[in-house]
Amino acid sequence: MATIPRFDRIAQAARYIDPLFLDTPLVRDGALDRMLGCRLLAKIEFANAIGSFKGRGAELFCATELVAAEAVCCASAGNFGQGLARAAARRGHACTVFAACDANPVKVEAMRRFGARVMLEGDDFDAAKDAARVHAAEDDLRYVEDGAEAAIAEGAGTMALELLRDADVDTVVVPLGNGALLAGIATVLRRLAPTVRIIAAVTAGAPAMKLSLDAGRVVATARADTIADGIAVRAPIAATLNYLRSCCDATVAVSESQIFDAMRLIHRHLGHEVEPAGAVGVAAVLAQPLHHAGRRVATVLTGANLSGPMRARLLAG
Numbered sequence: 001m002a003t004i005p006r007f008d009r010i011a012q013a014a015r016y017i018d019p020l021f022l023d024t025p026l027v028r029d030g031a032l033d034r035m036l037g038c039r040l041l042a043k044i045e046f047a048n049a050i051g052s053f054k055g056r057g058a059e060l061f062c063a064t065e066l067v068a069a070e071a072v073c074c075a076s077a078g079n080f081g082q083g084l085a086r087a088a089a090r091r092g093h094a095c096t097v098f099a100a101c102d103a104n105p106v107k108v109e110a111m112r113r114f115g116a117r118v119m120l121e122g123d124d125f126d127a128a129k130d131a132a133r134v135h136a137a138e139d140d141l142r143y144v145e146d147g148a149e150a151a152i153a154e155g156a157g158t159m160a161l162e163l164l165r166d167a168d169v170d171t172v173v174v175p176l177g178n179g180a181l182l183a184g185i186a187t188v189l190r191r192l193a194p195t196v197r198i199i200a201a202v203t204a205g206a207p208a209m210k211l212s213l214d215a216g217r218v219v220a221t222a223r224a225d226t227i228a229d230g231i232a233v234r235a236p237i238a239a240t241l242n243y244l245r246s247c248c249d250a251t252v253a254v255s256e257s258q259i260f261d262a263m264r265l266i267h268r269h270l271g272h273e274v275e276p277a278g279a280v281g282v283a284a285v286l287a288q289p290l291h292h293a294g295r296r297v298a299t300v301l302t303g304a305n306l307s308g309p310m311r312a313r314l315l316a317g
Contacts, residue, residue: 002150003239005187010157013056016063017155018090020048021055024159026166033271036285038292042270043159043300046278050082050110052230052303053159057152057174057180058083061188062091062138065151069093074144075129075138078107079303084144085116096141098132100124102174103239115139117128124224126235127156147237157184158310163298164192166207170295175280175302176209177231179244185300186247195297195301199291200248201284203228210251212236213244227256227310230277230303254283262286263314273314278303 014022033039045053055316058080066072071094074084081097087094089224097116099108100123113117121131129145136143146152163169163185172189174182189196202210205226211219218241224232254262262282266274281299285292306314 003148004022004243005150005153005157005183007191007285009154010161010184010188012261013060013154013158015049017056017059017158021053021059022158023162025054025162027270029269032265035265036292037289038285038294040282040285041169041296041298042266042282043163044272045159045300045302046274046304050079050080050086050114051305052083052278053156053181053300054080054083055086056158057146057155057184058087058230060155061144061149062087062093065149066091066093071141072097072144073132073139073141074146075099075125075132076111076146077125077232078104078111078181079230080146081111081116082107082114085111085114089115096135098122098128098135100128104305106307107305110305124184124234125229125232126224145237148239149182153180153182153183153187156181157188159186159300160185164188167298168296169196169295169298171197171199171292172279172298173199173201173284173297174248174279175300176202177233177277178237179209179240181300181302182244182247183240187261190247198248199284200251201280202231202251202253203280204253204255206232206234207253208234209236210253212241213248213251216291217241226276228259228276228280230275231280252284252287254280254287258283258286267314272301273304273306274301275303275306276310
């Protein structure tokens with residue numbers, strides 16, 4: 001199993017990915033720029049069947065890494081599970097997804113709608129991942145770990161090719177969960193635009209990835225307490241950590257209030273209801289305004305699968 005993405009595979013990946021996930025728009029708003037003190041370009045990655053960017057990597061993985069009728073098993077907070085379920089079903093593969101017992105019910109129902117067998121187990125994403133790994137071994141299923149499969153990162157990397165085609169940027173801010181998005185985007189930027197600064201953003205309530213990148217070794221945390229369930233990691237993947245360190249120039253941890261403020265700004269100025277993890281890039285700009293002043297900053301709005309209570313909170317003010 002390859003864990004490190006390759007640029008040549010990213011360059012060819014679009015041919016395997018459902019066009020539904022490709023050529024996503026960049027949007028900006030002058031009033032938002034003035035508020036943030038920079039020119040912000042937001043790449044819309046949720047206007048698709050699964051409401052997130054995860055379809056890119058799931059499509060490429062299922063198209064290139066599986067044999068006929070091979071059944072797969074993964075863990076997910078919900079968005080990757082949707083992407084894998086949909087991509088697998090399109091190609092005749094059974095899919096089982098493990099999610100935490102308190103996973104977003106909107107995402108759980110969507111995974112089932114796309115054909116996944118969904119198992120709720122554990123108190124958080126990493127506990128669900130442990131259960132998925134055991135289940136896959138017992139039932140002889142292909143275990144798919146988002147963040148550890150090169151093809152998933154390579155699929156995500158296609159958005160960086162689009163970004164460089166459509167805009168000139170100084171900085172790219174990437175929400176950081178298990179690392180597939182960062183690895184894919186950085187593989188392209190380091191090759192084609194090495195002067196672009198790459199910032200990886202985590203939440204202060206789930207800092208394991210930042211702690212690990214800063215320390216140069218896996219630093220697991222006891223808990224991951226954040227509204228941004230899509231990047232709530234407490235146990236980083238050791239096999240990819242060294243590569244991820246080369247993929248970013250800095251890391252930043254954002255607060256829960258900054259995440260929600262970013263969600264409100266995106267809703268008010270860009271007209272989109274984005275889930276917490278999807279707003280973390282904008283939250284990182286809010287957290288360090290002087291670092292981005294006057295610069296052309298791009299980020300990815302990664303998903304829009306809000307829970308009912310979170311949507312109500314967002315729309316209330």
